Every structure is written in structure tokens, then in C-alpha cells.
Amino acid sequence: MSTVSDPVEIVAPPAFRRDRLVHAWIGVKALSDAGDALWTIALAWTAVQVASPAVAGLIVAVGTVPRAVILLFGGVIADRADARRIMLVFNVLRVGVLVAVAVWVLTTPPSVAVLLFAVIAFGVCDAFYEPSAGTIARQLVRAADLPSYGAAAQTASRLGTMGGAAIGGFVVAHAGLAGSASVNALTFTLVVAFIAIWLRPRFRLARAEKETALRGIARGFAHLSANPTTRTLVIALSGLNLAVGPAVGIGLALRAHDEGWGAQAVGLFEALLGLGAALGAVSVAKWRPRHEARAGFWALVVQGAGIVALGFGPAWTVGTAAFVIGATAGYASVLLSATFSATVDTAYLGRMGSLTRLGDDCLMPLAMAGFGALASATALWVPFTIFGGAMMALMILPLSNRTFRAMSLKPAV
Numbered sequence: 001m002s003t004v005s006d007p008v009e010i011v012a013p014p015a016f017r018r019d020r021l022v023h024a025w026i027g028v029k030a031l032s033d034a035g036d037a038l039w040t041i042a043l044a045w046t047a048v049q050v051a052s053p054a055v056a057g058l059i060v061a062v063g064t065v066p067r068a069v070i071l072l073f074g075g076v077i078a079d080r081a082d083a084r085r086i087m088l089v090f091n092v093l094r095v096g097v098l099v100a101v102a103v104w105v106l107t108t109p110p111s112v113a114v115l116l117f118a119v120i121a122f123g124v125c126d127a128f129y130e131p132s133a134g135t136i137a138r139q140l141v142r143a144a145d146l147p148s149y150g151a152a153a154q155t156a157s158r159l160g161t162m163g164g165a166a167i168g169g170f171v172v173a174h175a176g177l178a179g180s181a182s183v184n185a186l187t188f189t190l191v192v193a194f195i196a197i198w199l200r201p202r203f204r205l206a207r208a209e210k211e212t213a214l215r216g217i218a219r220g221f222a223h224l225s226a227n228p229t230t231r232t233l234v235i236a237l238s239g240l241n242l243a244v245g246p247a248v249g250i251g252l253a254l255r256a257h258d259e260g261w262g263a264q265a266v267g268l269f270e271a272l273l274g275l276g277a278a279l280g281a282v283s284v285a286k287w288r289p290r291h292e293a294r295a296g297f298w299a300l301v302v303q304g305a306g307i308v309a310l311g312f313g314p315a316w317t318v319g320t321a322a323f324v325i326g327a328t329a330g331y332a333s334v335l336l337s338a339t340f341s342a343t344v345d346t347a348y349l350g351r352m353g354s355l356t357r358l359g360d361d362c363l364m365p366l367a368m369a370g371f372g373a374l375a376s377a378t379a380l381w382v383p384f385t386i387f388g389g390a391m392m393a394l395m396i397l398p399l400s401n402r403t404f405r406a407m408s409l410k411p412a413v
């Protein structure tokens with residue numbers, strides 16, 4: 001059973017394995033992700049040098065505020081305007097911000113003011129860029145190729161992020177914030193050039209009506225209310241990281257501290273998580289399931305069990321659980337993102353994508369605080385069990401849905 005149909009075809013794309021344009025775009029995006037990882041490390045390192053730990057934490061986190069406020073407006077624009085043009089404009093603005101930061105810190109020492117300017121400006125750009133960028137896959141490849149696209153794109157992105165993080169400390173140590181900003185500006189310049197010269201949509205998406213932004217946002221929520229399949233996907237993708245984020249971000253460090261394993265154990269667990277995520281994403285391309293949504297939701301059930309397992313046992317069982325969590329995260333993310341892109345009404349794709357991103361920005365701080373509070377008030381295994389068990393229980397809803405059980409993005413033969 002298939003519930004998808006392609007938007008209007010402008011240019012017939014080649015088979016995914018021979019699609020050089022898409023392969024090049026994936027590579028350019030991965031290079032940009034490497035630059036972003038390098039830049040994030042430079043910001044964090046510079047922040048702790050020029051401010052107190054509390055202020056440094058505020059600097060790093062403050063970029064989520066404008067993104068959360070503006071994301072829904074970015075989704076309205078993504079559904080109404082030319083996504084490629086929006087991506088081009090805001091990448092140019094990102095380059096401008098980075099050049100301004102580089103010039104600023106070459107004339108005066110880095111300060112809290114320049115760091116706040118950088119993170120807030122990037123948060124605003126992200127709020128407009130990300131919803132439009134989220135629709136571009138649907139404009140480049142057929143619905144049946146979305147899982148392959150997602151597997152390749154996520155694997156390349158993770159490798160790019162790992163590479164950027166690996167050299168980020170070296171660059172900021174030897175070239176400072178100005179050098180890091182310059183390197184990231186170069187990566188965004190390459191993205192701008194690729195979008196302007198080579199990137200051309202192959203499918204025309206349905207466009208939203210021209211109306212006020214607030215009415216467009218309200219129409220998006222009405223669409224969400226009226227479409228249970230879309231609503232379930234939005235809820236699932238919004239909450240994808242809310243259980244695993246605190247367990248990995250706080251829980252692993254707490255377990256290593258309590259057990260006396262040391263900081264090196266946390267680094268090893270994080271590395272196993274990243275390795276698992278990369279392999280999980282790659283596996284979709286080689287062993288793609290017939291029913292993508294059902295397989296993705298079952299992977300999240302296994303991930304919930306892995307989160308519970310983080311709270312028990314010696315270091316080797318925690319490492320194994322971290323690898324399983326990474327593998328299921330990479331696998332489920334590819335399959336559910338592809339299902340989302342293929343099945344959501346393309347006139348609402350930007351707004352629905354904004355809602356999924358809003359979940360992380362608004363709810364993740366609460367999830368982190370809740371995990372920490374439980375860990376302080378109870379035994380450490382309790383928050384792992386509650387968060388992992390909650391994820392497993394929540395998957396009952398989509399797995400009991402007949403549409404998701406039967407849905408397939410593969411064309412019928």
C-alpha cells in the first residue's frame with residue numbers, strides 16, 4: 001500500500017545512485033556541517049575565555065530563543081516562497097555575519113557583545129533557512145528515493161560534523177575566533193555558489209495561499225488538527241530527541257561520575273553513539289525495509305530499551321547500549337524523515353517541519369531539567385527507566401495505526 005504521490009515533475013531525475021547533482025549537494029551540505037561544528041567549538045571556547053561559566057552557558061544557548069520565536073514564520077515563508085531563493089538569501093546573510101565577526105575581533109578582543117551578536121544573528125537565519133531547506137529533498141528526488149537520500153545525507157552530515165569538531169579546537173587555538181569565523185564563512189560561500197549555479201528543483205511543490213503570517217500559522221495548526229497521520233508524524237519527530245537527549249547529554253556523565261569511570265569513558269560512549277548512528281543511517285540504503293514508518297517506530301521501541309539499559313550494569317553494557325541507541329537513532333531518523341517528507345501535504349511541509357524543530361528548542365530544556373531533578377531526588381537508574389519507558393510506551397500510538405503499519409514509499413510492482 002502506498003499513500004504518496006509525486007508533486008509535479010519539472011525535470012525527470014536520474015536513478016539515485018547515478019544522480020551526480022544530488023550527490024554533490026549532499027557533499028556540499030556535509031562540508032557546511034563541518035564548518036558549523038568548527039564554529040560551535042570556537043564559540044564555546046571563546047565564551048569560556050571571556051565570561052563566567054554561567055554567562056558562557058547563556059551565550060551558547062541564547063541562539064535557540066530567536067529561532068524558537070521565528071521558526072513558525074519561517075515555515076509560512078517556506079510554504080509560500082521559492083525555497084531555493086530563501087536558502088540563498090539566508091546563507092548570504094550567514095556569510096555576512098561571519099565576516100562581520102572576523103573583522104570585529106581583528107580590531108578589538110573578543111567580547112560577550114560580539115558573541116551574543118553572532119549567536120542571535122545565526123538563530124534568526126536558522127529560523128528562516130531550516131524550514132525551506134527541509135523541503136528541498138522533496139524537490140530533488142522521487143518519493144521512493146527519499147530513504148536513500150536521507151541515509152546518504154545523514155551519514156555525510158555526521159561525518160562532516162565529526163571532522164569539523166575534530167579540527168575545531170586546533171583552528172580556534174591557532175587562529176582564534178576570527179580564523180574560525182573565516183573558515184565557516186568559506187564553507188557557506190561554497191554552499192551559496194552551489195545553490196546559485198547548480199541546484200535546481202526537479203519537482204514543483206504545491207504552494208500555500210498568500211495571507212498574513214499569523215493566519216498562515218493558524219492554518220498550519222488547523223491542518224495538523226485535521227490530519228491524524230501528519231499529526232502523529234509531527235509529534236513523533238518533535239519528541240525524537242526528548243528522551244535520548246537528556247539520557248545521553250546528562251545521564252552518561254552522571255553514570256561515569258558515580259561509577260568512577262572517568263571522563264574518558266564519557267568520550268568513548270559518545271564515540272560509540274556516533275558510530276552507531278552513522279552505521280544505522282547507512283544500513284537503510286543497503287537493507288531498506290518494505291514498510292518504512294513501521295520499521296522506524298519499532299527502532300524507537302528498541303531505542304527506548306537502550307535508554308533504560310544505560311542506567312544499569314558495568315561500563316561495557318553501557319557502551320553497548322550507547323551503540324544500540326545511536327544505531328536505532330540513525331535508522332529511525334532516516335526512515336521517519338523520509339516518510340514525513342513524502343506524505344505531508346507539500347503546501348504545509350515547511351510549517352510542519354517548523355513544528356518538529358520547535359519541539360527540540362522549547363521542550364529540550366525542560367526534559368534536561370526533569371532528568372536532572374529525578375537523578376537528584378532518586379536513584380540514578382530511575383530517570384533512565386522513566387525516560388526510556390516513556391519512549392517505548394509512546395510508540396504504541398503510531399504502531400497501532402493501520403496507515404503506518406501498511407505505508408510504503410516503494411512504488412508498487
